[in-house]
Amino acid sequence: xxxxxxxxxxxxxxxxxxxxxxxxxxxxxxxxxxxxxxxxxxxxxxxxxxxxxxxxxxxxxxxxxxxxxxxxxxxxxxxxxxxxxxxxxxxxxxxxxxxxxxxxxxxxxxxxxxxxxxxxxxxxxxxxxxxxxxxxxxxxxxxxxxxxxxxxxxxxxxxxxxxxxxxxxxxxxxxxxxxxxxxxxxxxxxxxxxxxxxxxxxxxxxxxxxxxxxxxxxxxxxxxxxxxxxxxxxxxxxxxxxxxxxxxxxxxxxxxxxxxxxxxxxxxxxxxxxxxxxxxxxxxxxxxxxxxxxxxxxxxxxxxxxxxxxxxxxxxxxxxxxxxxxxxxxxxxxxxxxxxxxxxxxxxxxxxxxxxxxxxxxxxxxxxxxxxxxxxxxxxxxxxxxxxxxxxxxxxxxxxxxxxxxxxxxxxxxxxxxxx
Numbered sequence: 001x002x003x004x005x006x007x008x009x010x011x012x013x014x015x016x017x018x019x020x021x022x023x024x025x026x027x028x029x030x031x032x033x034x035x036x037x038x039x040x041x042x043x044x045x046x047x048x049x050x051x052x053x054x055x056x057x058x059x060x061x062x063x064x065x066x067x068x069x070x071x072x073x074x075x076x077x078x079x080x081x082x083x084x085x086x087x088x089x090x091x092x093x094x095x096x097x098x099x100x101x102x103x104x105x106x107x108x109x110x111x112x113x114x115x116x117x118x119x120x121x122x123x124x125x126x127x128x129x130x131x132x133x134x135x136x137x138x139x140x141x142x143x144x145x146x147x148x149x150x151x152x153x154x155x156x157x158x159x160x161x162x163x164x165x166x167x168x169x170x171x172x173x174x175x176x177x178x179x180x181x182x183x184x185x186x187x188x189x190x191x192x193x194x195x196x197x198x199x200x201x202x203x204x205x206x207x208x209x210x211x212x213x214x215x216x217x218x219x220x221x222x223x224x225x226x227x228x229x230x231x232x233x234x235x236x237x238x239x240x241x242x243x244x245x246x247x248x249x250x251x252x253x254x255x256x257x258x259x260x261x262x263x264x265x266x267x268x269x270x271x272x273x274x275x276x277x278x279x280x281x282x283x284x285x286x287x288x289x290x291x292x293x294x295x296x297x298x299x300x301x302x303x304x305x306x307x308x309x310x311x312x313x314x315x316x317x318x319x320x321x322x323x324x325x326x327x328x329x330x331x332x333x334x335x336x337x338x339x340x341x342x343x344x345x346x347x348x349x350x351x352x353x354x355x356x357x358x359x360x361x362x363x364x365x366x367x368x369x370x371x372x373x374x375x376x377x378x379x380x381x382x383x384x385x386x387x388x389x390x391x392x393x394x395x396x397x398x399x400x401x402x403x404x405x406x407x408x409x410x411x412x413x414x415x416x417x418x419x420x
Contacts (some may be wrong), residue, residue: 004184004186004188004189004192005192006183007183007397008182008189008192008193008196009196009199010175010198011147011180011182012120012147012198012200013199014175014177014180014197015120015145015146015147015177015178015180015199015213016119016120016145016178016199017145017175017177018145018175018177018178019117019119019144019145019178020138020172021092021175022117022144022145022174022175022178023096023099023116023117023119023145025174027094027096028278029139029172029173030094030141030143031090031094031141032172032173033088033140033168033169033173033174033242034086034087034090034137034140034141034168035086035087035172035173036168036169036171036172037086037133037136037137037140037164037165037168037169037172038083038084038086038087038090038168039168039385040085040164040165040167040171041079041082041083041086041133041161041166041168042079042080042083042143043130043163043164044160044161044163044164044167045076045079047160047163047164047182048074048079048157048160048161048164049074049075049076049079049175050160051155051156051157051159051160052072052074052129052156052160054067054156055072055129055154055156055157056072056263057155057381058153059072059153061128062152062153063096064127064153065257065317065318066315066318067255067256067257067294067317067318067344068127068153070255070257071127071257071258072127072128072129072153072154072157074129074130074157078130080163082130082133083387085133085134085137086133086137086257086385087381087386088379088384089137089138089141089384089402090141092141092383092384092402093399093402094142094402095115095117095142095402095403095405095406096115096116096117096142096143096406097114097115097116097245098114098115098362098409099112099113099114099115100114100115101113102152106152107414107417108414108415108417109412109413109414109417110412110413110414111410111411111412112410112411112412112413113408113409113410114408114409114410114411115403115406115407115408116143116406116407116408116409117143117144117405117406117407118142118144118201118202118214118407119144119145119201120143120144120145120146120147120199120200120201121135121139121145121146121147121200121201121202121203121204121387121405122146122147122148122149122193122194122196122200122202122203122204122205123135123139123146123147123148123149123203123204123205123206123387123388124190124193124204124206124207124211124215125148125149125150125151125204125205125206125207125388126150126151126153126154126204126207126208126211127151127153127154127160127315127410128154128207129150129154129157129158129278131150131206132148132150132157132158132162132165132181133160133161133165133385134385134386134387135148135385135387136148136162136165136179136289137165137384138386138387138401138402139178139387139405140169140174140177140178140179141402142402142405142406143406144405145177145178145179146178146179146180146182147165147180147182147200148162148179148180148181148182149179149181149185149189149190150181150182150183150185151185151194151207152185155185157204158181159181159183160403162180162181165179167177169290174381181186183341183387185277187214190214190215190218190227191210191214191218194214194215194218194219194220194221194222195218195219195220196221197221197298197300200221201221201222202221202222202223202224203215203219203221203222203223203224203248204223204224204226204387204388204400205223205226206226206387206388207224207226208228209227209409211227212225212226212227222395223277224388224390224392224395224396224404225360225390225392226259226340226388226389226390226391226401227259227342227343227391227393228259228315228341228343229259229260229261229315229341229343229344230263230264230289230312230313230314230315230339230341230343231251231259231260231262231263231340231341231343231345231346231373231376232262232263232264232265232266232332232335232336232340232345232346232373233247233248233251233262233264233266233345233346233347233348233372233373234266234267234268234326234329234332234336234345234346234347234348234358234398235248235265235266235267235268235271235275235348236268236271236272236332236348236349236351236354236355236358237269237270237351237355238347238349238351238416239268239271239275239348239350239351239365240348240350241271241274241275241278241369243348244275244279244348245275245278245279245282245420247348247370247371247372248262248265248279248283248348249279249282249286249345250372250374251346251372251373251374252265252283252286252288252319252321253283253286253288253319253363254372254374255289255374256316256317256318256319257317257318259315259317259343259389260344260372260373260374260375260376260377260389261373261374262315262321262346262372262373263315263316263321264311264312264321264322264324264335264339265279265322265324265335266323266324266325266326266332266335267296267325267326267331268328268329269295269325269326269327272295272296272299272325273299276296276299276300276323276325276367277299277300280300280303280304280323280338283321284303286319287311287319288319288320288321289319289320289321290303290304290305290321290323291304291305291306291307291308291311291320291321291322291323292304292305292306292322292323292324292325293323293324293325294306294309295324295325296324296325299325302389304323305322306398307322307324312324312335312339313339313378315341323387324361329354329357329358332347332358333357333358333361333362336362336364337362337363341391342363342364342365342391343364343365343366343376343389344364344365344366344367344368344373344376344389345362345364345366345367345368345373345390346367346368346369346370346371346372346373347359347367347368347369347370348370348387349369349370355369355370365389365390365391365397365398366389366398366399376389376398377389377399378399380403381398381399381401383399383400383401383402384398384402385401386399386401387400387401387404387405388400389405396409
């Protein structure tokens with residue numbers, strides 16, 4: 001325990017020192033580092049794939065389902081996409097140094113509200129090795145040092161990616177300490193990192209409910225939570241049913257093991273008998289197991305299992321879908337409020353008044369109209385990569401890009417003013 005604590009503490013000290021230097025780098029220096037990181041990822045492709053093979057070999061022992069294994073898997077195309085994602089961040093505007101607001105007081109004192117890096121960001125995540133690159137790149141671009149702690153399922157992959165990123169940073173003249181990966185996966189590492197408020201300014205947990213609760217319990221610094229995604233698609237009585245089916249299948253099946261995949265389909269009673277048989281057929285052809293309320297079961301018969309109360313609050317992250325028939329738009333909104341996780345929810349309708357009511361009333365980080373919930377993503381929003389999708393309301397909400405990794409400070413200049 002003492003050794004682990006000392007290692008975490010040393011990482012914090014190094015990160016703080018690196019962050020102070022990085023905060024003074026201009027956008028060209030940071031962009032040059034990112035380009036070098038992209039090059040280093042591509043150069044290390046064989047090493048990364050070899051490391052990933054070790055993680056994939058161990059995956060059955062961790063009980064990972066098919067969707068989780070897919071999140072874990074890296075190949076040449078995904079590594080190429082990782083490097084491409086780094087270069088896309090280079091093209092994004094640098095938020096640091098932006099003048100948010102500027103004004104002059106009656107006494108001549110000038111006040112400037114300036115966007116600046118947060119400092120040192122801790123990120124704890126589970127079995128998605130691409131997060132290592134996404135998180136590190138966004139932190140560097142926004143002027144922050146980062147300490148990354150991945151899950152045991154991807155430890156070899158994460159280490160290989162972090163090593164490549166560090167090599168790229170050093171090649172561009174930055175300190176290797178701007179990107180550090182915790183080299184062990186002991187549970188105590190989460191607690192020790194969360195308690196290191198002397199050097200860590202904010203911590204972002206990405207993963208299951210148990211991980212997030214553990215971080216929140218021990219954190220001595222602000223936590224930006226990436227809670228589970230119980231996402232809904234509501235098919236309104238005025239929906240284009242062909243569009244609704246296409247959106248529902250995409251939201252559930254395009255990549256079922258991610259947080260913005262649909263977990264519950266709500267259908268207005270007026271279109272249930274027409275919509276559900278066709279939609280259920282399309283979903284089952286993709287291998288989806290259906291669980292429905294009483295009215296859904298009446299429409300679909302043996303094609304669907306009876307849903308339990310627990311199903312409405314479950315983030316399956318798998319090819320399982322709960323379905324409920326509702327009597328009204330308001331009932332759909334109430335269901336989302338009661339059972340949802342305030343992540344991402346969508347309405348499919350051609351009735352603008354209904355859509356506007358849904359958009360206004362659903363209190364989620366991202367609310368969609370005639371769009372799949374799968375677009376709740378930093379890349380799809382034009383942010384480049386993302387740190388995560390925050391279900392908090394302070395300090396960030398929804399997909400977290402560069403701007404969400406900054407804070408601000410006030411610069412006050414005068415000519416000898418004193419307060420009377």
